[in-house]
Amino acid sequence: MDEQRAQTGDGPAGNPGGPSRRAPWARGRQGEMPAGSRSPWGRWNSGEPPRWLTGPQGRATGRLPWASTILLGVVVMAGSSFAAHGQLDEKAPLDLFARLLLFAAVAVLLFRHRHPVVAVFGASAAATVYLGAGYPYGPVFLAVAVGCFSAVVAGHRRAAWSAVAMVWVGHLVVAHWLYRWLPPDDDAAPPWGQELGVAAWVVAIVAAAEFVRVRREQWAAQRAERAVAERRRADEERLRMARELHDVLAHSISVINVQAGVGLALLDTDPEQARTALTTIKDASKEALGEVRQVLDTLRTPGDAPRAPAPGLDRLPELVEQAATAGLTVTVTTDGARGAVPPGADLAAFRIVQEALTNVVRHSGSRTAQVRVGYRTGRITLRIDDEGPATGTDAGGSGNGLAGMRERAAALGGTIEAGARPDGGFRVRAELPLPAGGAAHREETP
Missing domain, CATH: 3.30.565.10 (Histidine kinase-like ATPase, C-terminal domain)
Structure with a gap:
C-alpha cells in the first residue's frame, strides 16, 4: 500500500504586482525611500494618506451623507434662532458671522465618513469661535456631538476626545477670563456650577459614542466568527x-x-x-x-x-x-x-x-x-x-x-x-x- 506524499516548495520570488506608483509627496530630495524604512510621514511614503485622515476601511469611497447633514443643518439653524430669543439680554444677537459659523460647523460634517478627524476638529473649531464671539448657547453643540460620535465610531478616539476637550477648555477660558474683552460688552462671568453641566454633556457624548463603538466592534467580531464558521463547515x-x-x-x-x-x-x-x-x-x-x-x-x-x-x-x-x-x-x-x-x-x-x-x-x-x-x-x-x-x-x-x-x-x-x-x-x-x-x-x- 502507498500513501500520497505532499510536496512543498517555495514560490517564485519577486514582486507580482510590479512597480508601485508613489504620490509626489512620497519622494524626498534624494529620491524614494528604500522599502521597509520609516519616516515621520508614515503611510504617505507609500502613496497612501495617513489613517488619522481617513475613516474606516471601505468607507472612503462611500456616498456623502447629504440627507442627514442637511437635516442637521436645518435643526441647528432653526434651533439656534429659537434659543437666541431666550438669551437676548445675555448673549450677542445672531448675525451673518454667527450664521456662517453655524453653517461651517455643520458643513464640515458632510465629510465625517471619509475624514472623521477633520470633521470633528472642524466642527469643534467653529463651535469654539461661535462661543468665544458671545453668541447664544444652542444646537451648535449638536454638531460637535455628531462629529465626536463619527470619529469615535471610526476608531479615532483620541482625536474625538481632544476635539471635545478643545471646546470645553475654550468655553471655560472665554466664560471666566476672556469675557471682559469679548462681546457682548455687559457680559459677566457665569457661575462655576455651570461648568459641571458642560462637563456632564461632554462625558455623555463620549460615553454614548464609546458604547456604539464597542457594540459595532462586537457585531463585526460576530460577523467574522460566523463567516469563519461557515467557511469551516463548507x-x-x-x-x-x-x-x-x-x-x-x-x-x-x-x-x-x-x-x-x-x-x-x-x-x-x-x-x-x-x-x-x-x-x-x-x-x-x-x-x-x-x-x-x-x-x-x-x-x-x-x-x-x-x-x-x-x-x-x-x-x-x-x-x-x-x-x-x-x-x-x-x-x-x-x-x-x-x-x-x-x-x-x-x-x-x-x-x-x-x-x-x-x-x-x-x-x-x-x-x-x-x-x-x-x-x-x-x-x-x-x-x-x-x-x-x-x-x-x-x-x-x-x-x-x-x-x-x-x-x-x-x-x-x-x-x-x-x-x-x-x-x-x-x-x-x-x-x-x-x-x-x-x-x-x-x-x-x-
Whole structure:
C-alpha cells in the first residue's frame, strides 16, 4: 500500500504586482525611500494618506451623507434662532458671522465618513469661535456631538476626545477670563456650577459614542466568527464528499480495472470468460453510479431526505461478492453481537473495510484477505489482513486511501493502524468509538 506524499516548495520570488506608483509627496530630495524604512510621514511614503485622515476601511469611497447633514443643518439653524430669543439680554444677537459659523460647523460634517478627524476638529473649531464671539448657547453643540460620535465610531478616539476637550477648555477660558474683552460688552462671568453641566454633556457624548463603538466592534467580531464558521463547515463538507467519492470510485474502478485486464487477456482464447468479465464491469459500474448519485444527493435542497440509506457493515456480503469478481477471496469473521450502531460509525466502518480491500486488489500479490469485525462495549474494532507480498503496482490509485481512512476514524474519535506484518503481509486495524450501550461486550480482541 502507498500513501500520497505532499510536496512543498517555495514560490517564485519577486514582486507580482510590479512597480508601485508613489504620490509626489512620497519622494524626498534624494529620491524614494528604500522599502521597509520609516519616516515621520508614515503611510504617505507609500502613496497612501495617513489613517488619522481617513475613516474606516471601505468607507472612503462611500456616498456623502447629504440627507442627514442637511437635516442637521436645518435643526441647528432653526434651533439656534429659537434659543437666541431666550438669551437676548445675555448673549450677542445672531448675525451673518454667527450664521456662517453655524453653517461651517455643520458643513464640515458632510465629510465625517471619509475624514472623521477633520470633521470633528472642524466642527469643534467653529463651535469654539461661535462661543468665544458671545453668541447664544444652542444646537451648535449638536454638531460637535455628531462629529465626536463619527470619529469615535471610526476608531479615532483620541482625536474625538481632544476635539471635545478643545471646546470645553475654550468655553471655560472665554466664560471666566476672556469675557471682559469679548462681546457682548455687559457680559459677566457665569457661575462655576455651570461648568459641571458642560462637563456632564461632554462625558455623555463620549460615553454614548464609546458604547456604539464597542457594540459595532462586537457585531463585526460576530460577523467574522460566523463567516469563519461557515467557511469551516463548507470545507468540512467538501472534504467529506471528496472522501466519499474517493472510497466509492476507488473500489469500483479497481474492480473494473482488474476485470478489464482479464477480459482483454481472454478475449480471443476464452470468449465466455471474457463475457463474464465484461458482465462484472457492467455490474460494478452500475453500483458505482448508484453510490455516486447517492453522495451527490446531499447537494440537493437542504432538508430533503436521502433516497437510499447509507451503506454500513450489514452490506459486507455485497462487498465480498464484488471483491470475488476481482479475483479476491475474502473471509469475514464477526465477534460479538451487533447492537445499536450510529449511521456515521456504520458508514465509516464500511468505507474502511472497502478501502482496505481495494488496496489489497491494487497493491498485494495475495488473492485472499481476512476481515474481522468485533462489536465491543462502546466501540467497533476492525482488522483486515492479506498475506502479501506487495506488488508495487498502482492500478490507477490516487494514493489517498490510508489518509481517507485516518480522517474517517479521527472524525469519530477513533484510531487507525496500518503497516506491514512481519511475515510480509499487510494489516489495517481500526477502532471506532460508539455511544454508551452500543454493540455488545466481548473480552477477546481481534
